[in-house]
Each structure stands twice: as structure tokens, then as C-alpha cells.
Amino acid sequence: MKRCILIFFVLWVITAFGGYAQKTQVIDKIVIDPGHGGDKPGxxxxxSKEKEITLAVSLKLGQLIKDNLQGVDVLFTRTTDKDIDLYKRSQLANKSNADLFISIHCNSSTSKESKGFETFAMGFAKTAENIAVAKKENAEILTELNYQKNYDGFDPNAPENNILFSLYQTAYMESSLKFADLIQKQFAANTTMSNRGVKQANFVVLFQSAMPSVLIEIGFISNKQEEAYLLSDKGQYEIAGSILRAIYEYKNLKDNTQLTIPKLQALIPDSIYNKKVPEPIITKDTTTATTIDDTAAVVYRVQMLSLPEKVALNDSRFADLDSLWAYQQDGIWKYTAGSFNRYGLAAEYQTALKERGYKDAFVVAFYKGKRISLAEANKLNK
Ligand SMILES: [Zn+2]
Incomplete structure (x- = not known):
């Protein structure tokens, strides 16, 4: 009889822990949650609106995971401009048995100077500042139907009182904090933004998820310079690439693997990363276009702004533009971005600039530093 019990016990250990090891040792399903959406802009x-930036960065991150981490499934809580109740976001992650939950948000502050990135894990908020962030992100459940039922009585107005809810994530706290730390370190190494550190607070989008979960505030939309960075392809790729690199590190740690982590540069399309912004070349007495290209090639640029006065090219409103260049014509300063040797490439960039809010952007051509018509450019190129 004793023998039977012993055999049974051994079998139980093998099956229970064998199964346990299988389930937890491989990070192969990740849920990405772009904050807000639809009529909840954040x-x-x-x-811009927070919901637009969070979606753009999330989609880039998802694509980077798919392109680089073979065997890792990516699920999105939304891929379009759609409003999704917060509890449904963690529900999706739980139902799909995901291994990581990443919620992406932008910070905002009444102080235009506030800047930097921070990553939250669920937990007891230690400062008024952290409570304020959670309050803002939680506020949208107040407009959801049946929120009291769906959130077990969570009070979004006083996240600091919801001590009980911190316990939901306790089992994953250590892993969540570890992952948050890896993200912050990658951000610090790969972006020029400032590191606000790993923090904890009670977020409704996190507390019901049954896996390591983080909420990343990727930067301040209320800070003009940071908003421009968050809106730029370069900024979005640097942020998504940093998160991907943190996922690699986390996966190596948890799966006990030694995957080679791609360099940030390798994760960013050449067309975005290798573009250099030339030195400002505006001079007061420039009457004709200044040239940065004396070769006999036609250069296409996208003109997006005309102003009676000269503006410094390092003005924060231009932060997300590439190859910025200005020339004076008939007493008016004209500002262009991009520099291409083919009309088609310039036209593509024009479309991108229009989407970013430069509604009047159009393609202009230059030859030996002089503005020429597109028809003339076409002839010269033949
Ligand atoms: Zn948010």
C-alpha cells in the first residue's frame, strides 16, 4: 500500500511539474494593447491624440515581433480605431493563455515641461504622481456599461484605495517588475528621452490579467517636442524596437535561451534611420534657393509651409521632419522636407506628411539649387 502511494506520488510529481515546466518556460504568446480608441481618445x-500614437507604435511592435521572433504569436486588443472596454482587453489575454500583456499609453501633464518614459506594473502606488497617472488611465471605465459589475467594485476615482486589487497581480509581480525594468533600460539606451523609472499603481486594464503585465507610458503628448518624436516614424520605431529588445531579454531569461538580440539599427527601415537632417542653411540675404547639391541632378523635396519670417530649422515643430531645408522666394520663406532623386519617392513622402497634418504639402523640384517646374524636372530626367 505504501509502495502504491509512493508510485502515485512520483507519477503526480512528474505529470504536475512536467506540465508546469512546459507551460511556463516558453514565452510564445504576447498580447499588445494599444491604449484607448474610438470615441475614447485618451x-x-x-x-495628435493618444489613441493614434498608441496604435501606430503597437502595430510597429507587433510587426517587429512577427518579423524577428519566430514562433511567437502576437495578439492585439485592437488594430483599428475602435473603443474596447478595459476588462475585455485583459479577458482576451486570459482566454488566449498569453504569456505577456503589454499595454501602450502616452502620458500627459498640465506642465508642458513634463517629459520622459515610464513603465508601470500593477501594485500599490507610493506617490501622488503615480496615483494621478492611474486615475487618468482608469477614468474611461466610468463611461462603460455595468462597470461596477465588470470590475468587481474597483473605484477608478481612488485607485490608491484599491489595495485588494493589487493582490490580483501578486503572482506575476516579480516577473512584471523585471520586464518593466528591462523595458526602461532599453528605452534609456536607445532613445534620447529621459528615464522616469519603473513604477507601480493600480490600473484596471492590468489587474484582471493572469500573466506578467505592464503598462508603458511611452512619453508625454502634452510636451511639444516629445509629441513630435512620438508622431515621427523614427520615434515610433525606436520605441517599438526598444520594447522588442526587452522582450528578447525577458524571453532569454525566462526560457533559458540565448537568442541573439538584434541591434536597434537592424530593426528600423533604412529609409527612416539613415536619413540625416542637414545643417540649417538659411541665410538672411538668400534671394534664390540655396543649394546643397551642385551636381547636375534634379532634387525633389516636399514643400509643407510658407512663412513671411525665417524660423530656425531646429524649431520643435519640425522635429519629426527629415532633411529639412528652406529657401526664399519673392520675400517668402518656404520650408521643405525630404530630399529625393525620384518624383515617386517624393510623392510618397508628400502623402505621409499630409497624413501627419501638413495638409498643403506638395512636391517641388530643384536643379542646381534653383526651383524648377515639375515638367522641366521631368524633361531633365529623361
Ligand atoms: Zn492612456
Whole structure:
């Protein structure tokens, strides 16, 4: 009889722990949650809404995971401009048995100077600042139907009182904090933004998820310079690439593997990363176009702004533009971005600039530093 019990016990250990090891040792399903959506825009910047930036960065991150981490499934809580109740986001992650939950958000502040990135894990908020962030992100459940039922009585107005809810994530706290730390370190190494550190607070989008979960505030939409960075392809790729690199590190740690982590540069399309912004070349007495290209080639640029006065090219409103260049014509300063040797490439960039809010952007051509018509450019190129 004793023998039977012993055999049974051994079998139980093998099956229970064998199964346990299988389930937890491989990170192969990741849920990406772009904050807000639909009629819940999140924080509002001067040129953008939080929901737009979170979606753009999330989609880039998803694509990077698919392109680089073979065997890792990516699920999105939304891929379009759609409003999804917060509890449904963690529900999706739980139902799909995901291994990581990443919620992406933008910070905002009444102080235009506030800047930097921070990553939250669920937990007891130690400062008023952290409570304020959670309050803002939680506020949208107040407009959801049946929120009291769906959130077990969570009070979004006083996240600091929801001590009980911190316990939901306790089992994953250590892993969540570890992952948050890896993200912050990658951000610090790969972007020029400032590191606000790993933090904890009670977020409704996190507390019901049954896996390591983080909420990343990728930067301040209320800070003009940071908003421009968050809106730029370069900024979005640097942020998504940093998160991907943190996923690699986390996966190596948890799966006990030694995957080679791609360099940030390798994760960013050449067309975005290798573009250099030339030195400002505006001079006051320039009467004709200044040239940066004396070769006999036609150069196409996208003109997006005309102003009676000269503006410094390092002005924060231009932060997300590439190859910025200005020339004076008939007493008016004209500002262009991009520099291409083919009309088609310039036209593509024009479309991108229009989407970013430069509604009047159009393609202009230059030859030996002089503005020429597109028809003339076409002839010269033949
Ligand atoms: Zn948010």
C-alpha cells in the first residue's frame, strides 16, 4: 500500500511539474494593447491624440515581433480605431493563455515641461504622481456599461484605495517588475528621452490579467517636442524596437535561451534611420534657393509651409521632419522636407506628411539649387 502511494506520488510529481515546466518556460504568446480608441481618445496633444500614437507604435511592435521572433504569436486588443472596454482587453489575454500583456499609453501633464518614459506594473502606488497617472488611465471605465459589475467594485476615482486589487497581480509581480525594468533600460539606451523609472499603481486594464503585465507610458503628448518624436516614424520605431529588445531579454531569461538580440539599427527601415537632417542653411540675404547639391541632378523635396519670417530649422515643430531645408522666394520663406532623386519617392513622402497634418504639402523640384517646374524636372530626367 505504501509502495502504491509512493508510485502515485512520483507519477503526480512528474505529470504536475512536467506540465508546469512546459507551460511556463516558453514565452510564445504576447498580447499588445494599444491604449484607448474610438470615441475614447485618451490624452490630447497639440497635433495628435493618444489613441493614434498608441496604435501606430503597437502595430510597429507587433510587426517587429512577427518579423524577428519566430514562433511567437502576437495578439492585439485592437488594430483599428475602435473603443474596447478595459476588462475585455485583459479577458482576451486570459482566454488566449498569453504569456505577456503589454499595454501602450502616452502620458500627459498640465506642465508642458513634463517629459520622459515610464513603465508601470500593477501594485500599490507610493506617490501622488503615480496615483494621478492611474486615475487618468482608469477614468474611461466610468463611461462603460455595468462597470461596477465588470470590475468587481474597483473605484477608478481612488485607485490608491484599491489595495485588494493589487493582490490580483501578486503572482506575476516579480516577473512584471523585471520586464518593466528591462523595458526602461532599453528605452534609456536607445532613445534620447529621459528615464522616469519603473513604477507601480493600480490600473484596471492590468489587474484582471493572469500573466506578467505592464503598462508603458511611452512619453508625454502634452510636451511639444516629445509629441513630435512620438508622431515621427523614427520615434515610433525606436520605441517599438526598444520594447522588442526587452522582450528578447525577458524571453532569454525566462526560457533559458540565448537568442541573439538584434541591434536597434537592424530593426528600423533604412529609409527612416539613415536619413540625416542637414545643417540649417538659411541665410538672411538668400534671394534664390540655396543649394546643397551642385551636381547636375534634379532634387525633389516636399514643400509643407510658407512663412513671411525665417524660423530656425531646429524649431520643435519640425522635429519629426527629415532633411529639412528652406529657401526664399519673392520675400517668402518656404520650408521643405525630404530630399529625393525620384518624383515617386517624393510623392510618397508628400502623402505621409499630409497624413501627419501638413495638409498643403506638395512636391517641388530643384536643379542646381534653383526651383524648377515639375515638367522641366521631368524633361531633365529623361
Ligand atoms: Zn492612456
Amino acid at each position: 490624452a490630447i496633444g497639440s497635433r
